Amino acid sequence: MDVVPTSSMDVVPTSSMDVVPTSFVDVKMKLAEDTGSLSIVIIGLFLITVASLMVMSDVASVFVAKRSLIQATEAAAQRGVHTLDESAYYVGKGNMFTVPLAAIKNSPHRTVPIDCNRAVINVMLELHNWSNDEGSMKRKELQAIVLSDMQCDGSSIEISTYSELVFPFRVPFTRMDSTFLTASAGTTNEVQEGFYLFGIRLH
Numbered sequence: 001m002d003v004v005p006t007s008s009m010d011v012v013p014t015s016s017m018d019v020v021p022t023s024f025v026d027v028k029m030k031l032a033e034d035t036g037s038l039s040i041v042i043i044g045l046f047l048i049t050v051a052s053l054m055v056m057s058d059v060a061s062v063f064v065a066k067r068s069l070i071q072a073t074e075a076a077a078q079r080g081v082h083t084l085d086e087s088a089y090y091v092g093k094g095n096m097f098t099v100p101l102a103a104i105k106n107s108p109h110r111t112v113p114i115d116c117n118r119a120v121i122n123v124m125l126e127l128h129n130w131s132n133d134e135g136s137m138k139r140k141e142l143q144a145i146v147l148s149d150m151q152c153d154g155s156s157i158e159i160s161t162y163s164e165l166v167f168p169f170r171v172p173f174t175r176m177d178s179t180f181l182t183a184s185a186g187t188t189n190e191v192q193e194g195f196y197l198f199g200i201r202l203h
Contacts, residue, residue, distance in 0.1 A: 046056055051172035058167045060180070065139040065165045069183045072130035072145050073161045076186040079126045079152075080119035080157045081112075088113035088154070094163065112189035116152035123147060141166050148182070158186035 089112065124147055133143040142163050149160040162182045172176040 003056055003085045052170040054172055057169055058171060061139070061141055062165060062181070065163075066181050066183070067144055068139045069145065069161065069163055069181050073159060073183040073185045074128060074187075075130065076123045076126040076147075076161070077157055077159050080123040080152075080159070081114055081187045081189055082180070083115045083119040083122050084157040085115040085154070111155040113154055114152060114156075114157060114189070116154060119157060120150060123157075124151060127161065131200045139165075140173055141168065142181075156186060156188035158184065160184040 127145045127147055130138055142165055145161050145163045147159060148162050151158045160182065161184070162180055164178055165181050166178045167176075
């Protein structure tokens with residue numbers, strides 16, 4: 001029987017730790033890639049949520065400030081229309097037949113004449129008071145209220161105003177941090193016909 005000698009170089013022992021399945025490596029690499037992608041998605045959703053909250057806050061402030069500007073404009077118009085033109089109002093005073101004739105003819109109510117020159121001053125004073133108001137009626141984000149136009153024909157007033165609104169937050173991904181709001185209001189006064197006794201309307 002022939003004996004064939006073998007050298008130690010021909011026998012290469014292997015341990016169980018040296019044998020790593022290829023599929024396990026692929027799964028591990030796939031999980032690492034998914035973890036990185038998930039982190040990007042989470043960060044993106046967080047940024048979108050924060051940006052949406054900022055935009056919603058700005059939109060809400062626009063609606064509230066718009067209402068405040070409208071109230072200021074209406075108050076200014078009411079103050080202006082109450083500026084009585086006495087010289088025109090007391091011309092042609094009524095007599096004992098004025099009310100019966102008006103009732104029979106069903107004539108429209110007589111308008112109260114307005115002193116337009118004084119009305120402009122009263123309107124601007126009212127807007128100035130609203131601009132400097134520290135109460136809850138005026139939004140803090142709303143800047144000074146400016147009178148842009150006024151029409152007065154002696155019996156009615158129509159005014160237009162504008163004001164700058166500073167957003168609580170700058171609009172995300174833009175340089176927009178403010179906007180301009182406008183409002184308009186018109187009003188007139190009419191004489192309330194009836195029977196008066198010592199300044200008290202009885203009918």
